[in-house]
Amino acid sequence: MRALATIDRAALAHNLGRVRALAPGRAVYAAVKADGYGHGAATVANALAGADGFAVSSLDEALQLRWSGIAQPIMTLSQPLDAQVCACAAEHDIRPVVFDRTHLDALAGYAGPDLSVWVKLDTGMHRLGFAAPDAGAIDARLKELRHVKRLGWLTHLGCADDPDSPMTERQLATFAAGTGRLGGQRSIANSAGVLAWPAAHADVIRPGIMLYGSSPMAGATAADYDLRPAMHLSAPIISRRRVAAGEPIGYGATWRAPEDMEVGVIGIGYGDGYPRHAPSGTPVLVRGRRAAVVGRVSMDMITIDLRAVPEAEVGERVTLWGPGLPADEVAAAAGTIAYELFCRLTPRVAFEVV
Ligand SMILES: Cc1ncc(COP(=O)(O)O)c(C=O)c1O
Structure with missing residues (x-):
């Protein structure tokens, strides 16, 4: 996986x-x-x-x-x-x-x-x-x-x-x-x-x-033009844990849990081309619901806030961008453009064509 x-x-x-x-x-x-x-x-x-x-x-x-x-x-x-x-x-x-x-x-x-x-x-x-x-x-x-x-x-x-x-x-x-x-x-x-x-x-x-x-276009979304995402990037939840209020997550301790909460660890990082500059708050989709990156992106993993989807399980896949989560939105959060997100995927990412 x-x-x-x-x-x-x-x-x-x-x-x-x-x-x-x-x-x-x-x-x-x-x-x-x-x-x-x-x-x-x-x-x-x-x-x-x-x-x-x-x-x-x-x-x-x-x-x-x-x-x-x-x-x-x-x-x-x-x-x-x-x-x-x-x-x-x-x-x-x-x-x-x-x-x-x-x-x-x-x-x-x-x-x-x-x-x-x-x-x-x-x-x-x-x-x-x-x-x-x-x-x-x-x-x-x-x-x-x-x-x-x-x-x-x-x-x-x-x-x-x-x-x-x-x-x-x-x-x-x-x-x-x-x-x-x-x-x-x-x-x-x-x-x-x-x-x-x-x-x-x-x-x-x-x-x-x-x-x-x-x-x-600066002020218009792909949906405004009825364009459909051609790429769905997903990665599995590889672990989940409860983090106590005030505890830090990830390198540099850049984010601290505001309350006792569930955090998911996702098997994708900048080694796969996920943008390292994506800050806490960058959206992901779990079971079709929005969740957010918390803490720094590392080479093989990101951590996400699971409070909105407490039932999410290890092994299920999370959407990084694709249907329901425009790459343009992730790119804006990470200070780049969708062109770069797409081009920077590394050979570690598996591809399938449907
Ligand atoms: C000369 C030229 N034409 C067309 C394109 C396609 O541009 P876009 O992806 O913005 O439609 C590019 C992309 O950079 C280009 O350099």
Whole structure:
């Protein structure tokens, strides 16, 4: 018995349906980088068989999808390009995003089967991409390359999770001005773009976190958008004890029992990826009822207050996040985001797919 992540294929498919309802007619490239946001890239890609394509970070991640039988187009979002990468990408119909001058040099030297690429423009986030006004010149350069096919233009939104931020509209305007009448498809929206910025939907959307059933938006929950959690993380109660009023629990004695009370010890800790910074009060679910972490998270265990569920028994499983307890809520309590909770699960956690 150990920590278990149960991946719900039906929830993934449902969430893809929500994406399609919110952005009808757009091609959906599901973001499955970082091993499908920690859910298992191949599992997710198979459950999202209806997606038009997939977005990953690197060539390695793209190859893993190909080797697991995924046939749709795959774009790499942050893979540096050199001659070897170009050849391998072309061989496996993997479509790199070109975002740096060094890539243009690599493409200029490329001679092999046709290589399809996207071009990323920096419209204000200032992380990756060419300055938007340079798009025309880059387009002209790529047109001279016989073996390179430019699919379209891509940018990334830095503040789309904030509906009041003026940055998104500025980014959209910069992108429109830079790409002007250039041919090719347009891809702008991440999940927040899908949810809050219809003007960003363009031709190809790249949702990630919403497919896993979390909300990227500051003031709205996943349930507000009818998104379902794709991961249920659970772990067993491995011991329980009565702790006398005033006695401390765990390392550093950071929490003391306010009264004589029952405490449960759960077999999950930061060694499994449960966030060490989750403070006392972070919610867990026992028999569908809320209970709370008390004391510090240790490597293999957490301790929880069982006063709300006195009948809980050793051996039964407790929900750390999943149906009934949004990962977004646990993440907020621990000072992080659901993306990080999902990605940080360690190999010690068992996975099952239902
Ligand atoms: C370029 C790009 N597109 C799309 C996504 C998907 O974003 P989200 O998970 O917020 O939908 C990411 C994720 O970081 C990204 O870097």
